[in-house]
Amino acid sequence: MPGTTGRTSAPVLGGAVTVAGPSGYCIDGKAGHQTDRTAVAVLGRCSGSGTAKPALITVTVGGPGSASVLESGAPALSAYFTSAAGRAALARDGRASSVAVRSVAVADGALVLDLTDRAVGRIWRALIGLNGRAVTIAVSAPRGASLDAKAGRALLDRSIASMRAANRGSAP
Structure with missing residues (x-):
């Protein structure tokens, strides 16, 4: 995503969605x-x-249209992400055995997962819909650092709020 490095927000996919981070976090255009x-x-x-x-x-x-997965509802999504197939989809290495799902909850309309991936440690993930597209937001500590549970979840919540604010008026 050339030209986005150092920016706190940027449109993607021809403006279909705007990626926005919480205060203090910027886009790395070389990594996207x-x-x-x-x-x-x-x-x-x-x-x-x-x-x-x-x-x-x-x-x-x-x-486009991928947000329709959210229509299956929290119980179905929770069952999927805690199943072997769901854990494999969440795992960096694609192996269900590499991921332990600590919890799945719904918070302010977002499906929120707290999990541990053997490759990267603890990760907080959220699944929301914006402009008809499924959007996944993941928060983790960078290599060599740690992020306690309270701080990780708070950063995920702020990231969800930033994405929603940047896409205000969009359909789920």
């Missing part, structure tokens, strides 16, 4: 990727932002 249907943006602490906790925020935007 976009196709004609999907996008992945990576955000980290902005340079000179001493108050933001070291963290990695990844925003994945699905294809």
Whole structure:
């Protein structure tokens, strides 16, 4: 995503969705990727932002209509993400045995997962719909750092709020 490094927000997919991080977090344009249907943006602490906790925020935007997966409801999504197939989909290495799902909850309309991935440690993920697209937001500590449970969840909540604010008026 050339031209986005250091920015706190940027439109992706021809403006279908705007990726936005919470205060103190900026887009790393070299780490993101976009196709004609999907996008992945990576955000980290902005340079000179001493108050933001070291963290990695990844925003994945699905294809048109992908938000329809949310229509299956929280119980079905929870059952999927705690199943072997769901854990494999969440795992960085694609192996269900690499992920332990600590909890699945619904918070302010977002499906929120607290999990541990053997490859990267603890991760907080949220699944929301924006402009008809499924959007996944993941928060984790960068390599060599730690992020306690309270701080990780708070950063996820702030990331959800930032994405919704940047896309205000969009349909779920």
